[in-house]
Amino acid sequence: MSDPVLTVDDLHVGYPGEEGDIEIVTGVSFELQRGEALGLAGESGCGKTTTALAIMKLLAPGLRQISGTVDLQTANGVVHLQKRTERGMRDVRWTEISLVFQGAIGALDPVQRVSRQIGDAIRLHDPEADRTAVRERVKELLERVGISGERASQYPHEFSGGMRQRVMIALALACEPEVIIADEPTTALDVMTQAQVLALLEELRRDLGLALLLITHDLAVIAETCERVAVMYAGSIVETGPTDAVFAVPQHPYTQRLLGAFPLVGGERALPPAIPGTPPDPADPPSGCRFHPRCHLAREACWHGEMALRPVGDDHDSACLFAPLQQTAVAGGVR
Amino acid sequence: MAVSSETVAQLLGSERGPLARWLVGAVRVVRAIGRRPLGAFGLITIAIVVALALLGPALAPQDPLASSSFDFANRMQSPSSAHWLGTDESGRDLFSQFLLGARVSLIVGLVAGIASAVIGAAVGICAGYFGGWADRGLTFLDDWFLVLPFVPFAVLMAALLQDDAESIPGGQTGIIVLVLAITGWAGTTRIVRAQVLSLRERQFVERARSQGASHVWIMRRHILPNVMPIVWANTVLIVALSVLGEAGLSYFGLGDPDSFSWGTVLYNGFQAGAINQGAWWYVLPPGIAITLFVLAFFAVGQVIDESSTPQARRL
Amino acid sequence: MTRLIAQKVALALITLAFVLTFNFFLFRAVGDPRDDLLRVPHMSAPERAHLIHARGLDRSELDQYGIYVRNTLSGQLETSYHSGRPVTDVIGEALPNTLILALPATLLAALLGTWMGIISARRRGGTADGALTGSALTLYSMPEQFLAIVVVLVFSIWLKAFPSQLSEEPGSSATGLSHVWDVTQHAVLPVLTLTASILASWSLIMRASLTETMHADYMTTARAVGLSPRRAVLRHAVPNALLPVIALTAISLGYVVGGVIFIESVFSWPGIGQLTYDALLNRDLPVLQGVFLLTSAAVILLNLVADLVIMALDPRVRAT
Numbered sequence: 001m002s003d004p005v006l007t008v009d010d011l012h013v014g015y016p017g018e019e020g021d022i023e024i025v026t027g028v029s030f031e032l033q034r035g036e037a038l039g040l041a042g043e044s045g046c047g048k049t050t051t052a053l054a055i056m057k058l059l060a061p062g063l064r065q066i067s068g069t070v071d072l073q074t075a076n077g078v079v080h081l082q083k084r085t086e087r088g089m090r091d092v093r094w095t096e097i098s099l100v101f102q103g104a105i106g107a108l109d110p111v112q113r114v115s116r117q118i119g120d121a122i123r124l125h126d127p128e129a130d131r132t133a134v135r136e137r138v139k140e141l142l143e144r145v146g147i148s149g150e151r152a153s154q155y156p157h158e159f160s161g162g163m164r165q166r167v168m169i170a171l172a173l174a175c176e177p178e179v180i181i182a183d184e185p186t187t188a189l190d191v192m193t194q195a196q197v198l199a200l201l202e203e204l205r206r207d208l209g210l211a212l213l214l215i216t217h218d219l220a221v222i223a224e225t226c227e228r229v230a231v232m233y234a235g236s237i238v239e240t241g242p243t244d245a246v247f248a249v250p251q252h253p254y255t256q257r258l259l260g261a262f263p264l265v266g267g268e269r270a271l272p273p274a275i276p277g278t279p280p281d282p283a284d285p286p287s288g289c290r291f292h293p294r295c296h297l298a299r300e301a302c303w304h305g306e307m308a309l310r311p312v313g314d315d316h317d318s319a320c321l322f323a324p325l326q327q328t329a330v331a332g333g334v335r
Numbered sequence: 336m337a338v339s340s341e342t343v344a345q346l347l348g349s350e351r352g353p354l355a356r357w358l359v360g361a362v363r364v365v366r367a368i369g370r371r372p373l374g375a376f377g378l379i380t381i382a383i384v385v386a387l388a389l390l391g392p393a394l395a396p397q398d399p400l401a402s403s404s405f406d407f408a409n410r411m412q413s414p415s416s417a418h419w420l421g422t423d424e425s426g427r428d429l430f431s432q433f434l435l436g437a438r439v440s441l442i443v444g445l446v447a448g449i450a451s452a453v454i455g456a457a458v459g460i461c462a463g464y465f466g467g468w469a470d471r472g473l474t475f476l477d478d479w480f481l482v483l484p485f486v487p488f489a490v491l492m493a494a495l496l497q498d499d500a501e502s503i504p505g506g507q508t509g510i511i512v513l514v515l516a517i518t519g520w521a522g523t524t525r526i527v528r529a530q531v532l533s534l535r536e537r538q539f540v541e542r543a544r545s546q547g548a549s550h551v552w553i554m555r556r557h558i559l560p561n562v563m564p565i566v567w568a569n570t571v572l573i574v575a576l577s578v579l580g581e582a583g584l585s586y587f588g589l590g591d592p593d594s595f596s597w598g599t600v601l602y603n604g605f606q607a608g609a610i611n612q613g614a615w616w617y618v619l620p621p622g623i624a625i626t627l628f629v630l631a632f633f634a635v636g637q638v639i640d641e642s643s644t645p646q647a648r649r650l
Numbered sequence: 651m652t653r654l655i656a657q658k659v660a661l662a663l664i665t666l667a668f669v670l671t672f673n674f675f676l677f678r679a680v681g682d683p684r685d686d687l688l689r690v691p692h693m694s695a696p697e698r699a700h701l702i703h704a705r706g707l708d709r710s711e712l713d714q715y716g717i718y719v720r721n722t723l724s725g726q727l728e729t730s731y732h733s734g735r736p737v738t739d740v741i742g743e744a745l746p747n748t749l750i751l752a753l754p755a756t757l758l759a760a761l762l763g764t765w766m767g768i769i770s771a772r773r774r775g776g777t778a779d780g781a782l783t784g785s786a787l788t789l790y791s792m793p794e795q796f797l798a799i800v801v802v803l804v805f806s807i808w809l810k811a812f813p814s815q816l817s818e819e820p821g822s823s824a825t826g827l828s829h830v831w832d833v834t835q836h837a838v839l840p841v842l843t844l845t846a847s848i849l850a851s852w853s854l855i856m857r858a859s860l861t862e863t864m865h866a867d868y869m870t871t872a873r874a875v876g877l878s879p880r881r882a883v884l885r886h887a888v889p890n891a892l893l894p895v896i897a898l899t900a901i902s903l904g905y906v907v908g909g910v911i912f913i914e915s916v917f918s919w920p921g922i923g924q925l926t927y928d929a930l931l932n933r934d935l936p937v938l939q940g941v942f943l944l945t946s947a948a949v950i951l952l953n954l955v956a957d958l959v960i961m962a963l964d965p966r967v968r969a970t
Contacts, residue, residue, distance in 0.1 A: 056874055111963065487926065487946070490911075589930075613803070
């Protein structure tokens, strides 16, 4: 039953270079179903965060969206985000779709109390709101994410890393959005706290029917939380599908190598092979499939033409010419 | 007329001695700075001033100290073909004075600036390297000097030293350099110390100590080279401020009346009532010259700053 | 937190003590104060001997130091060589005049400088930024007396719009409102010059501070929440940017103390600056010392106040 709440189609984001635009995101397309958790996986620099910022139209001054559409399904019909003006976006931001950054100390204003920052978000989109009501709601949100309501009057630096992440989640929920994009929500946290935060996200998703786009380089996190996964490399998506299927029998050499990089607890005590080479420079990308210089399956055909996503299984797409691939993960894997 | 690094190296003989290497590096830096329009403006202006400093006395049509230059019948004349910048209150040619001004302003700025930088760097290195009580003491001293308001302090010192003008090398001008150096070193210390602190943590210092290297050796061999880039960048700023400082102190009549630094000419003009007489030709040229000269240093400093900021900031 | 406050106050007092001591020894290091008495006009030998004894100049250095500290702390500074009046009186007369210039100028410069800094930081690299930064740098590169001279030439000599000398028309016996008007007219150009001078450094510092805060992560959060760029800047960037600015205000006040001298002397405005200028000309060392002491104390105190204000505004500092 397809009920996409967020549809991204052929998104291109980049900045002007000497000979035309240099693209950081090249033709990214995916669908996020209502209430589903979709993981966007890939190594640092592959364009995951840029995609998230592009959706929210919060790109840094040098970058711009070159082409593509981003559609958000709201109670009032479909909103074409790429067509919205800055003013129009402000109505949509936080009320329909919100963003959770890494809860680093810099993500929250250090000189304002947490209650004020969350309260401001609520009041921004509901100017009539009564002061007591807002205060109650702030306490309620904090309790919801497992923080004592008493701590509302504290400052960001008074919270530990994990707690700050929860505050950011509470902030993201303030206006009851339909979609939450979480960008590396657990990266700076220790394993124990990671598990807690993930459990929290999962719980909230179920209780509130949120759709979650989880961006991370950590496949284990995706394996735990997401029903579907989209793997990104050098600005484009190379594989999408149900998490179980993708991780069990990956249909793209990059995914295979990525999974191979994660050692199995009960597996061989051997150092997993690193992926040779380095990610390409967006200003001078390889022709054809961008992964071919590092790919263990590369052939002549990989150097030419567009690599589009094609179905290779049940709701499972791959951009590799040689998919469907029978081989399982190169070494180790993620259960 | 670009000079390539290779040409310079060749001119100095094929063996790349340390001097040759230093010159090659310097040429490269200058070219990098000159590539930016702001940097080009800065470098060209400084070059012009240096040229004036060197050639000024030779080019000046008149020597303001010579008795023949006095011409009271023609005092405070506006610019004419005979006197491009008019005449002063004694009838002397102002253009000559202008040409001479570059020399003193430049020398004072450079000497005071470099002296400040050397003292500041030395104190900063010691404070950062030795740590403990030495650091605390030196930092307190540094903070204290930074707190003191420059003008009252400088004025007081200069006034006190006036009597001993003969015993201080350089006379009146030497006093100005001394006062500027004493009031100017504190800024450098702070940044140098910060840099040294970050270096001290590094392992190579510990290793060197365990190998029996003396403090001085470590400071010279390891700390100094790492600190020099910041010191250079900071020196550019300090020299600019010293030039301004010289103009200020000269304005109080503390300068050598026989030297015609731009600051002194401004002072003379003011004393002669040039302003009330509307004699703009007297005061505008030296003032604009100082402004452009100082601006040139700031421009170069800005370019150096920009090139050391990571490009990632843009995105 | 009270411990922190106590520490800061203690540090300020120690710094002040150093200034006092420095003042004392500097004076004596470079010359014998007894020689300076020779400068005082029309003094006979017995008068001189009497004065030396009265001022304790025939006692040991340490004793003299003690006397000096006691005197200074009870508000009794030396006597001016030139006028023979107590330095405290002389400075006391001049100070209000300087404040008439300094206070409006600082306020104007702060407002304008903040506004310029915001524009510069928001349109970083653009033409507006370039023009504003360029003007600020140029102003900063001008010697203050030259700036004052230019202002006088343009507004007073050529445009004849405002008077350029003194704080009131010489020989005027105006009182009350017309006196205030007279002084105001005379104050316009000096205030304008001082404002421009302070503005230069203020706008540059504000620009740097704002640029840093404007690109902080919490700004992206603010935008993501739905704040307009303008509101995000006002609500989040400016309060954070103000913190270092407050600290720098205190430092720039030390700068004002310097700039005032040049400007006052060009306009013959009877304030501390003019006083210093004349004292220098007359080698009136007690006055110079007094001014040095006063201005240093003022700067140290202002720094302390700035420190305490930052403590009140920045929760992170309080936590230590």
